[in-house]
Each structure stands twice: as structure tokens, then as C-alpha cells.
Amino acid sequence: MSPFEYAPAPESRAIVDIASSYGLFINGEFINGAGTAYKTINPATEEVLSEIAEGSSADIDLAVKAARRAYAKVWSKMPAAERGKYLYRIARIMQERAREFAVLETLNNGKPIRESRDIDVPLAAAHFFYHAGWADKLEHAGLGSAPKPHGVVGQIIPWNFPLLMLSWKVAPALATGNTVVLKPAETTPLTALLFADVCRQAGLPPGVVNIVTGAGATGAALVSHPDVNKIAFTGSTKVGKAIAREIVGTKKSVTLELGGKGANIVFDDAPMDETIEGIVNGIFFNQGHVCCAGSRLLIQENVHEEVLERLRHRMSQLRVGDPMDKNTDVGAINSAAQLGRITELATAGDNEGAQRWSTPCDLPTKGFWYAPTIFTGVTQAHRIAREEIFGPVLSVLTFRTPAEAIEKANNTPYGLSAGVWTDKGSRLLWTAARLRAGVVWGNTFNRFDPTSPFGGYKESGWGREGGRHGLAAYLKQGEQA
Ligand code: NAP
Ligand code: MG
Secondary structure, three states, rough: OOOOOOOEEEOOOOOOOOOOOOHHHEEEEEEEEOOOOEEEEEOOOOEEEEEOOOHHHHHHHHHHHHHHHHHHHOOOOOHHHHHHHEEEEEEEHHOOOOOHHHHHHHHHHHOOHHHHHHHHHHHHHHHHHHHHHOOOOOHOOOOOOOOOEEEEEEEEOOOHHHHHHHHHHHHHHHOOEEEEEEEOOOOHHHHHHHHHHHHHHHOEEEEEEEEEEOOOOHHHHHOOOOOOOOEEOOOHHHHHHHHHHOOOOOOOOOEEEEEOEEEEEEEEOOOOHHOOOHHHHHHHHHHHOOOOOOOEEEEEHHHHHHHHHHHHHHHHHEEOOOOOEEOOEEEEOOOHHHHHHHHHHHHHHHHHEEEEEEOOOOOOOOOOOOOOOEEEOOOOOOOHOOOOOOOOEEEEEOOOOHHHHHHHHHOOOOOOOEEEOOOOOHHHHHHHOOOOOOOEEEEEOOOOOOOOOOOOHHHEEOOOOOHHHHHHOOOOOOEEE
16 A cells, blocks of 8 residues: 555635525425424534524425415416526526535535536536526427426435435426426435525526425325326335335326435456456445445455455545545435445345455544445345445356346345446356446446436336437326326
8 A cells, every 4th residue: 555645635614605594495485384493513623613494294285385376377378498598597607606516515424526517517517508408409308299397397306416316306397397396305405405596696586496495204205195197206116115105096196216226347358457447436435325326246256355445545545534525436325314224235145154354444533434445255135135224335246157146136026226336248148237236337327317318217216217218208298187
């Protein structure tokens, strides 16, 4: 290991101005909710950042009414090209305020500033730019000659990419002419509230976007509201199933983006340096709080030892700690509850006989932290091979033949993502064609682009987000129209 040491390179938080409390953004204004307030914290330090309103079902009703009015009176009547202008304006303001968004995201989520600055925020703006372009071209999207919006859309997002998941939801909904009530995750409301300010700055008509903060009950009230036409949900498979049960038999449309247990398959001819980077990016990006993480590493047996040796060496160089430091690679776990889930599953790995190895690193004493960890000797029956850990923990399995790799990769209730590492294009395509996963990355991992549809097979969800496929989910089709 090199003796080279990094000096601290902290990003300043002076650019953000966090209020001591926030209300709900309904009909273009911040109002006091009917519910009680709760505290939102910085998971890296446990410092209280602000007090957040917990939206009640009465608040959800107000927001849905505002969205309905805005839909009927303004948004559905506006020429599509005008709608597009608002989206361009939002995209440009997000770029102008990118540093503010990045710092706030890192403070509230715990992810490294390098990621929020270089990945989350630029991609969020890119989603608005991409969908701005679609607003007046929908009849040329191959989705019918006069596709119609659903009306009022309820959107519920998780805490792992708060601003990015907001943009995946809000941008296509507005481009296709719907109005929105969005519920951010309980632990990460701050960038959604800053986005509310961006909507005001862009002059977006009141009620087109409404943001109601709160916890699970607030989300459930949105799902069951009778005047919501479509639900778009990203989160756990458990809550996704509950939502599906709740709306079955109603006229509501639904898309579900749920969990995953992605296989990252390494063949013996894989370009080794790139592969090691891809494995690390696949599982340690965003502390492994990634639904499409490459959390099951499948290594061809004859290169197993070599891959593991190189992987441990590379992992030893990961910098774990202060998310606001520009050199940090792995930040804080988002909440005490998530840390508890990671710890519980990793302990199950020990108890079921897998071998644990973690990077040697000093973890901060305050906040929620987990050292990057791999388990070897994992079998397909182990819980850590089957259940989503949603943290910086990698399960390593082996295979001998391509057919065995496919069989093991597909042996999961999930089907969101997979990766294939090989020098041969033909082998890459042969493998990709046999994987039951919504996204298959070839010699790369965790690449996202607004033009590319994203979503899952099996228990990973229903429907796609992004690209032309994502537009379809926000438009009525066939006899619905
Ligand atoms: P979660 O508990 O399902 O929460 C997701 C969102 O739903 C949060 O806003 C949550 O509020 C809300 N919610 C909770 N219970 C609800 C209910 N009964 N009705 C309506 N809404 C409800 O998931 P999480 O633990 O926050 O997020 C991690 C999970 O999300 C992982 O399984 C991950 O794979 C999945 N995920 C999937 C994707 C994808 O695109 N496929 C992307 C990111 C994450 P609270 O915040 O108060 O719990
Ligand atoms: Mg939750």
C-alpha cells in the first residue's frame, strides 16, 4: 500500500440555508400541516437539521384537491410546448443550484459529496432536460396518435437517491401532462423541499407539484385517496405488495420499482482491473443502498482466488468517513433502522457459515456506519444470497460453466439488474440474453441514463421508468384512453 495520505478536503456547507422547520408544499405554498412534526437528522453526525411536518390524511386530501384543480383548470389545457418550457426552466435552475442540492443531499442522506455532486444532481437535471424534450412530441412516441395523461398522480419515493428518485418520478409525469402529489421518504425530505422552492422559482402554476412529507401512513393515505388516478412507487417489495393489494379492483394505474439482488458475473477472461473497479462500484456505490446493486458476485472458479485477492486490496483503499469530504468513497448508513437491518443480515451470514472479511478502517463514533464487507463461502441457500441487504455487504459465490452462472444468477425472487464481465462480445450477449433482469450491464455497472428504461422482472416490480417505456406508464393507452 502506498504511504500517500490525503489531507482533509471538506466541502463547505455555507451554501445551504436550512430552515429550523418546514411545512407542506401544497398549491404553490408552504403551509402548516395538520399532523405533528418530526426531526430530520444528518446520519453521519446525528445532528438535527430541521423539523419536518408529518402529513396527515387531511393534508393528503388538500394536496390531491390542489393537484386536481391544477390539472383541470391549467395543466391539461396548456399547449404541450408550454409545459416543456417549464421543464426546461426547472432543469436549468437545478443546474444553477447544483451545489446547494449536492450539499443538502449529502447532509440529509449521508452519501459522499463526490457522488451527490457528480452523479445524483447532474442526473436529476438530465431527467428534466430529457423529458422537457418529449413534452410536445408525445404523439410521435409510438404510444398512440393522441395519448392522454392519467390526471392526478401520487408518487412515493425512498431515501437512497432522494432527489434523483424525485426527478425520475416528477419529470415524466409533468411532461406527459399529469399533476403530482409526491411523498418523499421520512428520513430524507430536505432536497424535495428545496425542489419545491425551484418549482416556485420556475413559476410553475400552483398545484401542479405538491410535496407532502411524512412517514408510511402519509404514503398509505395517498395510495388510498379515491381521486388519485395513478400511483408510482419506488421502495421495498414488502410495501409494493401492500400497495398492489390496496389498489386492486380500483381504476388506479400503478408502477412499482422494488428491491433487487443483482448478480455480477465474472468470467475467467474478464479484463481484471476494470472488473475489480466494477465490483467495487457495483456494491459500494452509495454505501450499497442501491436497488440494482451487484450484491451477489458470481466468480468463475479458476479465477476466484485472484479476483478475491485483488478485490480485498482495492477495498483496503476505500476511504470511509465524513461524507462532506471530497475524498470520501463510502459515507454513512442512512438511519439507525437501516444499520440494524444490515447488521442483522450480516450476522445471519456468520451464523449460516459464510466467512466475513471487512476493510480495516476507523469508523466515526457518532452517526451510523458499516465497514465495506464481503462474505465468501456463500451458498445459494444462505439468507445473504437471497435477501436484499441494502448496505455495503457483498456475497461471493462461484461457478464453473456459463450455464451454471445463468442458473445461479436467475435463482432469485428478484430480477432488477445484472452485470457480465468478459473479454468476448459473443459470450456477453449470450449471457445477457439468458438473464432475467430488467437491466444487464456489460463490462460496466450502475450506469444510468434518462433515455434508458429501468425496472424489474418478478418481485422487482411492474413497469419501467425512463426512456420511451417510462413515458408509457404516465399515459392512458388502448381502451383506457
Ligand atoms: P420502503 O419502506 O418501502 O419505503 C419507500 C417509501 O414508501 C417511503 O417513502 C416510505 O415512507 C413509504 N411507505 C412506507 N410504508 C408505506 C405504506 N404502507 N404505504 C405507502 N407508502 C409507504 O422502502 P425503504 O426501506 O425506504 O427503501 C429501500 C427499498 O427500496 C429497498 O428494498 C430497495 O431495493 C427499494 N428501492 C427500489 C428502487 C427501484 O428503482 N427499483 C430504487 C430505490 C430503492 P417512510 O420513508 O416513512 O418509510
Ligand atoms: Mg421505510
